[in-house]
Amino acid sequence: MAVVAGGASGEVRELTPLQARMLDQLRKAPEPVVFDPALAEEIRATVSEAIEAFGERLGDEQLWVSKHRLSTILGCEAHAMAPGEFAWSPATATGQVSHRAIQLLVNWRGEPAPADLVDEAIARLADDDRSLGQWIAALSPGDEADLRGNALERVTRFVEGFPPLDKRAHPMTEARVQWPLDGPVVFAGKVDLVMGRPNGAESTKLIIDLKTGRHSPRHRDDLRFYALVETLRTGVPPRKLASYYLDVGEADVEDVTEAVLRTAVRRTLDAVDTLVELTTGEREPAVRPGPTCNWCTLLPTCDVGQAHLAGDLDD
Ligand code: SF4
Structure with a gap:
C-alpha cells in the first residue's frame, strides 16, 4: 500500500520504504501522552535544591553543563578537565553545515537538491563572523571540497531516509535549550531536530539527534539529558527520543517515561557533583x-x- 505524507513544500508524496519505517517508529501513540504535572514540579524542586547546594561550594564559579561535558566527566576525569584547544576542521564542521542545510530544507519552497542546500548553508555560515564563518571563509579548495562532500553525504542520507518534515509539526533544527536563565549551574545544549506542536499538558515533542558512525549507549544518555532540560524548562516532558543513524537510515527510539526522567536526574546531578569537586x-x-x-592531549x-x-592494561 502506498504511504503518503505532507512534504516540506506542503505537497503529498509517496514515502520510500526507509521513510515509511521511520515514520512508523516516530508516530504518536493513539492515546495522548500526559504526565502528572506533579512529576515535573518534583524534578524541578530536586534539581533546584541541588543547584543551590552546588552554588555554595562553587562560590563565584559558574558551570555551563552540556551533554558533552556530562559524558566526558563520567569517562576519564583527567581528560575532561584538561584545557582543550578546539580547532575547526572539515570533520568538526560537517555537523554544523549539514544541520544548517537541513534547517534550510524545512522552509525551502519546492524540491531543493541536497547539493544546493549544502552550498547555501556553507555560503551563509561563511558570512557569519563567528569562528566557524571565519574558518570557512579561509578554507583551502581541498578542505572546502572535503567539507562539502561530507555534508552532502549527510544531507542526502537524511533526505533519503527521513520522512519529509511537515511544517505543521513545528520542526526546529539546531534548537537551543537552556535552563535555568542564570545561576551557579546552567544546563544548555543545541538539539539537532525537535518536532511537535505544543498542546496544553500533552507531551507532543519528539527530540532527535542525527548521528554518523556507530551506535553507542551514550547516545541515549545524551537525549535523556535533553528530555530533562525540556521538562525543567517547560514543565512538559517530551514524548519520544530518537538517535537517527544516517549511515543505516535507522533510529534508536525511546519513549520518555517517569523512569527515564528520574535516571536523567540522577546521572546529571552525579556528573555535576563530580564537576564541582574537580572545579573547586x-x-x-x-x-x-x-x-x-x-x-587525548594528555x-x-x-x-x-x-x-x-599498548595493550598492557585491561579495558
Ligand atoms: S591518555 Fe587521557 S584519556 Fe587516557 S587515561 Fe590518560 S588522561 Fe585519561
Whole structure:
C-alpha cells in the first residue's frame, strides 16, 4: 500500500520504504501522552535544591553543563578537565553545515537538491563572523571540497531516509535549550531536530539527534539529558527520543517515561557533583583509560593511557 505524507513544500508524496519505517517508529501513540504535572514540579524542586547546594561550594564559579561535558566527566576525569584547544576542521564542521542545510530544507519552497542546500548553508555560515564563518571563509579548495562532500553525504542520507518534515509539526533544527536563565549551574545544549506542536499538558515533542558512525549507549544518555532540560524548562516532558543513524537510515527510539526522567536526574546531578569537586579542587581528577586515550592531549605524559593503548592494561 502506498504511504503518503505532507512534504516540506506542503505537497503529498509517496514515502520510500526507509521513510515509511521511520515514520512508523516516530508516530504518536493513539492515546495522548500526559504526565502528572506533579512529576515535573518534583524534578524541578530536586534539581533546584541541588543547584543551590552546588552554588555554595562553587562560590563565584559558574558551570555551563552540556551533554558533552556530562559524558566526558563520567569517562576519564583527567581528560575532561584538561584545557582543550578546539580547532575547526572539515570533520568538526560537517555537523554544523549539514544541520544548517537541513534547517534550510524545512522552509525551502519546492524540491531543493541536497547539493544546493549544502552550498547555501556553507555560503551563509561563511558570512557569519563567528569562528566557524571565519574558518570557512579561509578554507583551502581541498578542505572546502572535503567539507562539502561530507555534508552532502549527510544531507542526502537524511533526505533519503527521513520522512519529509511537515511544517505543521513545528520542526526546529539546531534548537537551543537552556535552563535555568542564570545561576551557579546552567544546563544548555543545541538539539539537532525537535518536532511537535505544543498542546496544553500533552507531551507532543519528539527530540532527535542525527548521528554518523556507530551506535553507542551514550547516545541515549545524551537525549535523556535533553528530555530533562525540556521538562525543567517547560514543565512538559517530551514524548519520544530518537538517535537517527544516517549511515543505516535507522533510529534508536525511546519513549520518555517517569523512569527515564528520574535516571536523567540522577546521572546529571552525579556528573555535576563530580564537576564541582574537580572545579573547586576538592579532589584530584581520576584517570580512566579507554577509547578517549586515542585523541587525548594528555597522552604524551600519561603513563596509564600509553599502557592502555599498548595493550598492557585491561579495558
Ligand atoms: S591518555 Fe587516557 S587515561 Fe590518560 S588522561 Fe587521557 S584519556 Fe585519561
